Amino acid sequence: MGYVLSAVARVLEQTTVWGAVWEMALLAGPLWAAAIIGLLLGWAWRPRWAAGLVATADGRQNAPAQLPPFASVEFWKAQLPARLRAPLSYSGSGATATAAQEQQADAAMQGTSEKANDEPAVGKDDLVNLWKLVEGRDGGPAWIKMMEKELPTFTYQAWRRDAQNGPPQYQSSTIFENATPEEVRDFFGDDEFRMSNKWDDMLIYHKTLERCQTTGTMKVHWVRKFPFFCSDREYIIARRIWNLGGTYYCVTKV
Structure with missing residues (x-):
């Protein structure tokens, strides 16, 4: 100074x-x-496009990779940060995930579903736990209201509480005045609508990995963008919906 x-x-x-x-x-x-x-x-600091020119971690020397031409779009796309590359790779008219991204999704799917044949990703225990939370019969501490918002077409409320063992828990209630339960169910489960209409602008990629024809359980792959100082986050999400007396219970697990 x-x-x-x-x-x-x-x-x-x-x-x-x-x-x-x-x-x-x-x-x-x-x-x-x-x-x-x-x-x-x-x-x-080794650039991304030179990754194929260095030795691998096990000491073996790779052959020089076939790099895209210097003046090509793919060359300059590879120099962008992950947050900027993702929309170019995941979205757009007719755009599809690259082979590397497909392999990553398959590897993540294998890591999360090794016991898929033994037990479902979302089971009845998850339904019972959700039902107890909704009905206030889980035996936990009382919920503390955080906010309430009312508009002509819907009402929103949010609560929180400090769990006895674990992080804080949050609960919200959204009541739509002019919608059927089936419409709300389909709305929240429609990833294509969620992304294409930008009502969830953090979602930049989605793909259905598995769908059980018997139980309706789904496993989906999400990529969500974050501010420039954070990297994009990938999620493997399992969903299942139960219809109990006209009331739909949707369990989502990450």
Whole structure:
């Protein structure tokens, strides 16, 4: 800080324009040096397109990868941060996920469904737990109301409570005046509508991985974007809906 103040003072003491310009150049010198060092360090940090030119973790040398041409769109797309690449890869007219993304989804699916043949991803225990929470019969602490909002077509309420063992829990209630239970059920389960109409603008990709024809259980792959200082998040979500006396209970597990 003292260096900056003294440099500014020297600039103000100059009686000619060229003298002031020279002092300002000296003042900016360390900033330029820092910028150049940053560029060198950034280049030394292996870029994504050069990943195929280095040895793998097990010490074996890979053959040089076939890189896209320098002037191609794919080359420059590879230089973008993940948050900016995802919309180009996941969405758009006729766009499909790349082979690498498909492999990642399959690997994640295998990791989360090793016991899929033994037990369902969402079972009756989950239904009982949800029913107890909705009916207030789970034996937990009382809910504390956080907010309430009313509009001509719907009412929204939210509560929270501190669980005895675990993180805080949150509960919300949305009541639509001019909608049937079936319409609300289909609305919240329609990922294509959720993304294409931008009412959930954080969702940038979705794909149905599994669908059980007997129970209706679904497993879907989501990618959600976050602010630029955070990376995109991927989720494997399991869903199942029960109809009990005209009331639909939808359980979603991540």
